[in-house]
Amino acid sequence: MSYGGGELLSDISLTLSPGSFHFLTGPSGAGKTTFLKLCYGALLPTAGHVRMFGADVRDMSRDDVALARRRIGVVHQDVQFLDHLPVADNVALPLIVSGRDRTDESENLSELLNWVGLSKRAGALPAELSGGERQRAALARAVIMSPEVILADEPTGNIDWEMSQRLLQLLVELNRMGKTIMIATHDMNLIRAAKSQVQARVLRISQRRLHTAGADL
């Protein structure tokens, strides 16, 4: 993978097996976000192949990619919302665009909002949220469809330790239900906390390669 200039990531070969739990670390600018974008088809690799659910992204039509994204929940590093809709609607957005009936899921929705601590802010507009609240809303939006894979890019960058723990627990529980989880983070404490609860693998990007970090964390 390269952005016009020099290569950013090379010689990477990785398969996320269903039900696995991965952390992705590496210094700022190493390519964590880029790697995740490759995983959900927001970028096409300049060389090599990326497969989503068995299909090569290069062979997928735009609609195939859209459908695949409904099976992948993503927490983006620069979270974006529909700024004119309240938080609850934004969290329910994947349901709306995939044509599901929101009323069926309304219980689900309020439970989820409660879990991420946004019940009181459900009617607020995204612009009225604090930084951490935005990230929590993004996580809620990522998991509302109960996707098979969850990719989270620095989901706890702006969140205090207690809330981080709480979100981690949600992800761990989802993992136990068989979901595949991949979290990009630089928060070593979070990784340590996770390791005590699930069997998580830690991947580290450095010198343009993907390394498997040992158990020495």
Added chain:
Amino acid sequence: MSYGGGELLSDISLTLSPGSFHFLTGPSGAGKTTFLKLCYGALLPTAGHVRMFGADVRDMSRDDVALARRRIGVVHQDVQFLDHLPVADNVALPLIVSGRDRTDESENLSELLNWVGLSKRAGALPAELSGGERQRAALARAVIMSPEVILADEPTGNIDWEMSQRLLQLLVELNRMGKTIMIATHDMNLIRAAKSQVQARVLRISQRRLHTAGADL
């Protein structure tokens, strides 16, 4: 201070003495960003008084506020840039808008970009930066004018530990030069690291009050 609904912050009285170093902590949504916004005049208090450099913000004209902002460097939590200008120009923006000659400061600028590790990305557009690179660019923009006060809102949320240390060191050095520093963060490690280098006070927002945290961190 309140946003239409209930009160968010109340009974706060604090004076930042020149040359002091403060950390601001508190759970997500407690009001850290709101407090900082009050400090640089982006919000007016619904009750009580805020003084910037001795003048009540309510009595300041819009131009007064603009001039005061040149003496305060702010790292915003949701960093925004001019998306059509390269990083170097964005970092130099405060110089441009205050009518200073950029060429005089070009050495300064490149040194600063080097310190925050963005020399190689100086020509990139903001949209091409990674999350951590954006935050570093924001810090560089905040300090380029050599302001008397520096307010940073989660400046290390997306940055790995080594780089955080490096940025902290920059802030510590500026503090030693007499600048007043206030950092909102939830990263306890960062606070601990700072305490070993400067005499930092830790303020904690909880239950709508500002508390001074003890030395028990």
Added chain:
Amino acid sequence: MTPDLTRITAFLAGDVQADRLVPPTGFTARLTVFVAAAMAFLTVFALALSLATGRLADRWSDELARASTLRISAPMDQREAQTTAALRVLETTPGVASARALSDEEQRALLEPWFGPDLPVESLPIPQLIEVIEDETGYDAAGLRLRLSAEVPGAVLDDHTRWRRPLVMAADRLRLLGWLSIALIGAATAAMITLAAQAALAANAQVIAVLRLVGARDAYIAQAFVRRFTLRALGGAAAGTVLGMIAVLILPSAQAEAGFLTGLGFQGWHWIWPLVIPPLGAAVAFAATRHAAQRTLRELS
């Protein structure tokens, strides 16, 4: 047709949930509506002007282009004979639809403005006038003159060409101008609606990106915008058209007296013309928004 109709109905009814995804009006949205309305108004006006000048041109052409006069100046005793001879010549001339000698009363009426009603036309050496009406092809004036000079020496053909040509040209010019303005305004309208729709869409780039990221299909995203903007353009153009038609209705109050310039306005089935404007505006907006939405989407992965 039926399935198409269902699709159109579905398009117009829309999906309430999808509809909320597009933010409510901003400046760009208002711009689309206003542009559609203002340009529809101007188009109605230009249309009224064109149709009115067209009618004027038609009348001028009709009244002037197809009549000419033959004057028989001969001694009283030969007048009858020459008139008959001339009529015979004219009857056999290709391009002449009819020819008719004016009666004494008609000649007197023609002269009345100058001489009053008491002119003794019969006893005066006044020439006999013959009115010649052309058919569509027209006749060959030079050839007719030649034949007449041989058979009817006292006949002088005044084919009005001299003074009818500028009038017909002026009329045609007016008509051309009217249609030119319509074409211009139409083109400007289309371009502006296109640009306004694209500007509004560009302002909503984030909405499109977010929708795409959470797994919405291209068709779904495009539809949400296209529907909104098509309806906006339709509404704007309809409002502008109605206002324009009202303005046209109100304006020519002196219609009866000003019979010469057929009043500005629409007559009979011409009222249908302005009704074409709103659907046209909507169609332009539809195409423009669709195109813009698809281009914006193609830039997103």
Added chain:
Amino acid sequence: MTPDLTRITAFLAGDVQADRLVPPTGFTARLTVFVAAAMAFLTVFALALSLATGRLADRWSDELARASTLRISAPMDQREAQTTAALRVLETTPGVASARALSDEEQRALLEPWFGPDLPVESLPIPQLIEVIEDETGYDAAGLRLRLSAEVPGAVLDDHTRWRRPLVMAADRLRLLGWLSIALIGAATAAMITLAAQAALAANAQVIAVLRLVGARDAYIAQAFVRRFTLRALGGAAAGTVLGMIAVLILPSAQAEAGFLTGLGFQGWHWIWPLVIPPLGAAVAFAATRHAAQRTLRELS
């Protein structure tokens, strides 16, 4: 004046650094330029149409409104005396600028189309015609008829009112239509430039917010935008105006022959009119952008 001029020059020259702060063209920017150009083009056209119809109306009014005819039908021996008497009456009638008996040659010319050139006007009992020219106020036709019936029993006044009124009305209608179109197009232009500028500004809300946050003064921020959009509108309007003027120049090729409808286009100093359009467009854009920028700024703390 001098300080103002310096300010305008400084405004036009701009600050190269400040100029880069506003992003280069997007759809909204292109929209501003295009709207200014298209509407300037249409305005030039409407202006040309208005001026041309204005000239036409003037001609019709002039030629038709101010002449009438007095006809003296009297036995040959009384004609001279009655003509002199009528002229005397006319000379003392208020509102009559001049009155003049037509010579025999003139009368013959008038009758030539009907009777040919050989009519023995002198020996015929043809009435004497007197041409009456009104001054601006016009005369009282009923009063004049009364006086004439007393002093000149054979005089008949034909004041053309019957057939000149519709023509003058038609001419006035044309003129009114022209100016109405100009006013409409002008208003639509102003509104569209305003909306386009505001839309472009709304699209740049983030730029304004960032500038304000890093300590730029309101005047500095507004200036950066106002200058850009004013120049865009000026450029667009200038391009549209030039194109419009070229189109107007090219169009009336048959000018000489179509003398009746004074050719579409500008004559003499009227060429100055279209040159007013670009500065006007720029002024509208200036005011609109300034207003919008200041409003956007006031919403920011």
